[in-house]
Amino acid sequence: MRIGILTSGGDCPGINATIRGVCKTAMNYYGMEVCGIHNGFRGLIDNEIAPLNEDSLSGLLNMGGTILGTSREKPFKKRINAMSEDKPAMMLQNIRNNKLDCIVCIGGNGTQKTAYKLAEAGVNVISIPKTIDNDVWGTDISFGFDSAVSIATEAIDRLHSTATSHQRVMVIEVMGHKAGWIALYSGMAGGGDIILLPEIPFDIHCIGDTIINRLKKGKPYSIVVVAEGIPTIGGKKAAQYIAEEIEYETGFETRETVLGYIQRGGSPTAFDRNLATRMGGHATELIAQKQFGRMISLQGSNITSVPLEEVSGKLKLVTENHDLILQGRRMGICFG
Numbered sequence: 045m046r047i048g049i050l051t052s053g054g055d056c057p058g059i060n061a062t063i064r065g066v067c068k069t070a071m072n073y074y075g076m077e078v079c080g081i082h083n084g085f086r087g088l089i090d091n092e093i094a095p096l097n098e099d100s101l102s103g104l105l106n107m108g109g110t111i112l113g114t115s116r117e118k119p120f121k122k123r124i125n126a127m128s129e130d131k132p133a134m135m136l137q138n139i140r141n142n143k144l145d146c147i148v149c150i151g152g153n154g155t156q157k158t159a160y161k162l163a164e165a166g167v168n169v170i171s172i173p174k175t176i177d178n179d180v181w182g183t184d185i186s187f188g189f190d191s192a193v194s195i196a197t198e199a200i201d202r203l204h205s206t207a208t209s210h211q212r213v214m215v216i217e218v219m220g221h222k223a224g225w226i227a228l229y230s231g232m233a234g235g236g237d238i239i240l241l242p243e244i245p246f247d248i249h250c251i252g253d254t255i256i257n258r259l260k261k262g263k264p265y266s267i268v269v270v271a272e273g274i275p276t277i278g279g280k281k282a283a284q285y286i287a288e289e290i291e292y293e294t295g296f297e298t299r300e301t302v303l304g305y306i307q308r309g310g311s312p313t314a315f316d317r318n319l320a321t322r323m324g325g326h327a328t329e330l331i332a333q334k335q336f337g338r339m340i341s342l343q344g345s346n347i348t349s350v351p352l353e354e355v356s357g358k359l360k361l362v363t364e365n366h367d368l369i370l371q372g373r374r375m376g377i378c379f380g
């Protein structure tokens with residue numbers, strides 16, 4: 045068999061470990077050939093496809109980013125007019141020309157949608173969920189998340205000492221447009237006093253009360269962890285908006301930090317390396333068994349798979365009854 049592999053959407057730690065997991069299993073164990081498709085679905089449209097060999101797989105386990113490059117190309121988006129590229133047709137042609145029996149798509153929610161459409165168009169597809177946001181439906185965890193949480197937690201740890209020294213409120217903004225998984229996990233692990241997620245509406249008066257109550261208990265400093273996707277007014281960034289509101293509400297000197305792309309860069313944690321390796325291996329097993337149209341998934345401690353049809357178009361959001369939220373509330377942490 046001849047596999048094509050691509051990475052699409054935002055990068056994250058662990059992608060290269062997955063590429064390695066797929067390719068080494070395919071080449072060493074099943075005797076398959078693997079071709080790298082460069083720059084996501086854009087490369088499939090433009091025929092940027094080249095064979096991978098053992099040499100190209102060295103040093104990948106701990107390497108951040110993706111050796112294949114990525115793009116946010118959405119090839120099934122409606123054509124603007126009859127003159128514009130027929131991207132689905134171009135992809136199908138390139139799959140045929142390169143004699144690819146199957147395409148492995150590594151990506152987040154957008155990628156799962158495209159992978160499903162490709163499967164509907166008759167292509168043998170296996171997808172693997174990756175995103176630091178952890179919002180892909182159908183898997184308990186996507187690789188990249190643990191690395192991002194570790195980076196954000198270390199940043200929060202570092203803010204504690206400067207917050208206490210200056211008796212300030214420190215607001216830190218982490219990634220997560222629709223889902224607050226990084227804010228929840230890093231906020232709890234980093235000992236945040238207030239944690240704001242897109243999924244839970246907040247009241248600035250409650251936030252102010254939490255900060256004032258802490259002062260009354262002899263703690264004239266607070267750490268506020270906010271997801272980038274919380275609602276704000278006037279198009280302000282989450283951290284800036286919350287910091288200004290806190291200063292206005294409490295009179296406390298407040299500073300903001302936006303962590304940004306640091307969360308997505310660099311080496312994956314050991315957990316992410318192993319998750320990525322296991323997912324890559326399972327993807328190749330499914331290909332060998334000719335079970336296509338599925339996304340690899342972690343359920344509990346098992347690696348399994350779910351039909352792409354079930355995943356496409358859905359988001360996995362934090363729910364108010366998540367045990368970290370319930371436990372946080374019991375300990376006096378404010379979620380809005």
Ligand code: F6P
Pocket residue numbers: 054055175176177219220221272308
């Ligand atoms: O990878 C997911 C994500 O990190 C989001 O949390 C973030 O808002 C988005 O990607 C931004 O990525 P880009 O600027 O590459 O579109």
